[in-house]
Amino acid sequence: MKKYLCLHGHFYQPPRENPWLEEVELQDSAAPFHDWNQRITAECYGPNTGARILDDQGRIQRIVSNYSRMSFNFGPTLLSWMERHKPMVYEAIIDADHRSRDIFGGHGSAIAQVYNHMIMPLANKRDRRTQVYWGVEDFRRRFGRDPAGMWLPETAVDLTTLDILADFGIKFTILAPRQAHRVAEPVATPAQPADSPKGAKKKTPPPEKSWRDVSGDRIDPTRPYRVSLPSGREMTLFFYDGHISQDLAFGDLLDSGARFKERLLSVYSDERDWPQLVHVATDGETYGHHHRYGEMALAWLFEDIQKDPDVHLTNYAQFLEKYPAEAEVEIYEDSSWSCVHGVERWKSDCGCNSGMHFGWDQKWRKPLREAMNWLRDEAADVFEKQGPRYLADPWKARDAYIEVVLDRSFENVNAFLAIHAKSPLPPEHVVTALKLLEMQRYAQLIFTSCAWFFDEISGIETVQVMQYAARTIQLLGDLTGRSYEDDYLDLLDKSPSNVFKSGREVYVENVKPSQVDLLRAAAHFAMSSFFEDYQESFEYACYSVTHEIYHRVPAGRFGLVTGKAQVTSTLTRESVTIAFAVLHAGDHNLNCGVRFYEGSENFIKLEKDLRVPFERGDLTAAIRTMDEHFGKNIFSVWHLFKDEQRRVVDKVLEPAYQLAEAAYRQIYEGNQAMLNFLSWLHIPSPRHFLDAAQFVVNNDLKQMFEHDAVDAEQVKSLLEQCSRWNLSLEEAVGHTAAEWLNRRMDEFALIPDDVDLLEHTVAVLEKLGPIPMGARIWEAQNICYTEALELAAPKKAPFKTEDEDASRWERSFTKLCKLLKVHPK
Numbered sequence: 001m002k003k004y005l006c007l008h009g010h011f012y013q014p015p016r017e018n019p020w021l022e023e024v025e026l027q028d029s030a031a032p033f034h035d036w037n038q039r040i041t042a043e044c045y046g047p048n049t050g051a052r053i054l055d056d057q058g059r060i061q062r063i064v065s066n067y068s069r070m071s072f073n074f075g076p077t078l079l080s081w082m083e084r085h086k087p088m089v090y091e092a093i094i095d096a097d098h099r100s101r102d103i104f105g106g107h108g109s110a111i112a113q114v115y116n117h118m119i120m121p122l123a124n125k126r127d128r129r130t131q132v133y134w135g136v137e138d139f140r141r142r143f144g145r146d147p148a149g150m151w152l153p154e155t156a157v158d159l160t161t162l163d164i165l166a167d168f169g170i171k172f173t174i175l176a177p178r179q180a181h182r183v184a185e186p187v188a189t190p191a192q193p194a195d196s197p198k199g200a201k202k203k204t205p206p207p208e209k210s211w212r213d214v215s216g217d218r219i220d221p222t223r224p225y226r227v228s229l230p231s232g233r234e235m236t237l238f239f240y241d242g243h244i245s246q247d248l249a250f251g252d253l254l255d256s257g258a259r260f261k262e263r264l265l266s267v268y269s270d271e272r273d274w275p276q277l278v279h280v281a282t283d284g285e286t287y288g289h290h291h292r293y294g295e296m297a298l299a300w301l302f303e304d305i306q307k308d309p310d311v312h313l314t315n316y317a318q319f320l321e322k323y324p325a326e327a328e329v330e331i332y333e334d335s336s337w338s339c340v341h342g343v344e345r346w347k348s349d350c351g352c353n354s355g356m357h358f359g360w361d362q363k364w365r366k367p368l369r370e371a372m373n374w375l376r377d378e379a380a381d382v383f384e385k386q387g388p389r390y391l392a393d394p395w396k397a398r399d400a401y402i403e404v405v406l407d408r409s410f411e412n413v414n415a416f417l418a419i420h421a422k423s424p425l426p427p428e429h430v431v432t433a434l435k436l437l438e439m440q441r442y443a444q445l446i447f448t449s450c451a452w453f454f455d456e457i458s459g460i461e462t463v464q465v466m467q468y469a470a471r472t473i474q475l476l477g478d479l480t481g482r483s484y485e486d487d488y489l490d491l492l493d494k495s496p497s498n499v500f501k502s503g504r505e506v507y508v509e510n511v512k513p514s515q516v517d518l519l520r521a522a523a524h525f526a527m528s529s530f531f532e533d534y535q536e537s538f539e540y541a542c543y544s545v546t547h548e549i550y551h552r553v554p555a556g557r558f559g560l561v562t563g564k565a566q567v568t569s570t571l572t573r574e575s576v577t578i579a580f581a582v583l584h585a586g587d588h589n590l591n592c593g594v595r596f597y598e599g600s601e602n603f604i605k606l607e608k609d610l611r612v613p614f615e616r617g618d619l620t621a622a623i624r625t626m627d628e629h630f631g632k633n634i635f636s637v638w639h640l641f642k643d644e645q646r647r648v649v650d651k652v653l654e655p656a657y658q659l660a661e662a663a664y665r666q667i668y669e670g671n672q673a674m675l676n677f678l679s680w681l682h683i684p685s686p687r688h689f690l691d692a693a694q695f696v697v698n699n700d701l702k703q704m705f706e707h708d709a710v711d712a713e714q715v716k717s718l719l720e721q722c723s724r725w726n727l728s729l730e731e732a733v734g735h736t737a738a739e740w741l742n743r744r745m746d747e748f749a750l751i752p753d754d755v756d757l758l759e760h761t762v763a764v765l766e767k768l769g770p771i772p773m774g775a776r777i778w779e780a781q782n783i784c785y786t787e788a789l790e791l792a793a794p795k796k797a798p799f800k801t802e803d804e805d806a807s808r809w810e811r812s813f814t815k816l817c818k819l820l821k822v823h824p825k
Helices: 036-045 076-085 087-103 125-143 159-167 242-250 257-265 294-306 316-322 365-390 394-400 402-406 410-420 427-445 460-480 485-492 503-510 518-528 600-615 619-630 642-652 654-670 672-680 687-704 712-725 731-750 755-765 774-792 804-819
Strands: 003-011 051-054 060-064 071-074 172-175 180-184 211-213 225-228 234-239 276-283 311-313 327-331 537-540 543-555 558-569 575-584 590-596
Touching: 003 294, 003 316, 036 076, 036 087, 036 774, 051 294, 060 294, 060 774, 071 076, 076 087, 076 125, 087 125, 125 159, 125 394, 125 402, 125 427, 159 234, 172 316, 234 327, 242 257, 242 276, 257 276, 257 294, 294 311, 365 394, 365 427, 365 460, 365 485, 365 503, 394 402, 394 410, 394 427, 402 410, 410 427, 427 460, 460 485, 460 503, 485 503, 518 537, 518 543, 518 558, 518 575, 518 590, 518 642, 543 600, 558 600, 575 600, 575 619, 590 619, 600 619, 642 654, 654 672, 654 687, 672 687, 672 712, 687 712, 687 731, 712 755, 731 755, 731 774, 755 804, 774 804
Parallel strands: 003 071, 003 276, 003 311, 172 234, 225 327
Antiparallel strands: 051 060, 180 211, 180 327, 225 234, 537 543, 543 558, 558 575, 575 590
8 A cells, every 4th residue: 555645835925015015014913023924934934944853952953944845835926025025035935846846756846826816716707817827927937837736715616717727737726625525436448348340339338427425524535536627628636634634724733743643644544445645735824823833843744754664755746647536526616625605705794704703794795795896897897998009919918917017127018018019109108008907907906815704894804905996996097087986985885894884984994095196105205305315216115206306404303395306106107297395393293295396487486485484483384385385285294105104203203212211211220229129028029110120121132132243241131130020021122132143143154264253143142041032043043054064064164173263163153053952963
């Protein structure tokens, strides 16, 4: 009996980018990280590129890539973010697929994914085809090969979707066991009787298939199955082991690698007469994010399985090549892995929810789906009417637009237009063509599945797709000159909320404030220029700004700026020239006006009208003058993009922060002796003394680790105070300490023979024991491990043995290995 094992991870995060900026803005809920992509990369995606195998003393004996030994898919939008912001992790994932080909007989372990996690059975056929095409092309560009398999979002499936996958060369997909309806064992074709006369046309018909109902998780997941498609073709389906996958995702199976292995091996049975594939599928975030150190349990499992001669690690493509599917299956159409009612979770109040909000309903799902369907159809109507004016084949161009999404360089966009434009387009028509295509991109992003998955229409996932809808509506308005927003809001009015009055209020409160146009982008530049040293030209997100005139008039805490600038969208190439003025009346009081530039005469008048009241100190008159010149186009700190808004507010409040810190520090420093005395007597310290001490100690530690030169003795002293007075350390302290260590180890990787750097790093690291850095130091450990491997190689050493520095280096590196729990080899 041949035994094979495959573990699949579905690595995915919903796209989180602000659709007007194409960047993920600050998310306070992910603190101390900037956003959830950053946090989950640190906890899961990164650690799985270098998972730890520990020895019996808890030291890192080996660091291995889990991706190279498992089956996996990554969401294309997540990989796009990772390529820009975490390139080392991104490259390690791509490299793991290359290495997996050597492990699994030329078959890479990565499979593709439908582009932006759209529930395929609920989409129209045209959108389904674009989603698959974009997913395949994104995969080819990143992994350098054609995908053999494709992950369906939420494993939501119907035969039409499978047929579309087959159109693009996809050979298999993975489903949940309850999605199988009935199976038929392979039936041998009867042989002709030996005495049949030559040329006889009559043949014995093959026996009828014997179908067996397997509803309710009763399908045997240890073999692949063939499913017949409407086109007459077939596709292979793998049904993962549902019980183990459930326990893996939601139970404690990852607490022990040995128990995990035992559970997997228990599935094999001598009663089966086919090569058995035990395989599970879960969200990839299970390994490290949902279950801390889950990536280590997975790595241990892989290491142990590879020592077992009876069980072979494989991936789906390799197994399928060896053992093509023989049994047949019929599926439940419109079914999924996370809704027992099929695909109702993404269109109705079916009862499926997170279970976190007792008494809430999801009656908003149906009207929200209807609103998005309406918007999609309106966008398609405009695209079909206007597209042929600019594009030779608009829908073909929409499919090919993934080439632009993957590479927005000026040259690549021109190359795309050279192929798909109806004729050479003048600049203003290029803008329109790109707006049409961007509108279609957002009209697909509005269906990202996470929007319907959770409990409330005002949740961040649903607000995200409403932002995509708002951007679609904005582009529709630009293209047609009419407003679609009121009609959309009328449809949202029918979506009841558990928190707000309706979806309309959610949109007005949480989506409208995020909207950006070229004037707001200009206002952002103008206001932030008070606090940033911008050059003549600069880029922010997907906007570029070139200022031709920039005049600043300071007056103590106050200031006036006037200027002229050109603002351009790097996505649509739309560009405007604007005049602007900003009045800073101290603290957070920023008053900004922006308007289209109307010639030098009008600009000179604007400057003069503002300077006169400002220079005589009449701020009220200056503000009134701005209202006269700019009308409704007045902006404030509220209109800054979120990250810059936070930076500006921090700078504005810096004096207040310093006063507050000084007050806490005075209480702390004035009562240290008293705190020590009370501690010695075991008398509880006054709460306000401890609050001041906790603030100062945490603040000092965070500030210290923002610089490379850290005083190890000062760290020791502060941590001793934490212990003595039972002060808690903030998570942000561990975060900044881990970042400091990773930075220092990055330097060490570049100049490993710098003894002073190594000794200083070790001296500080020796004092960091109580600081909760957790898994955040995996990058530092990787560097230490790599250096230890290189030293273990023949003739590898940074110094000659007789050098004095060699002894210092060896002593410090030995300590480093011990502190980072790396086996010294």
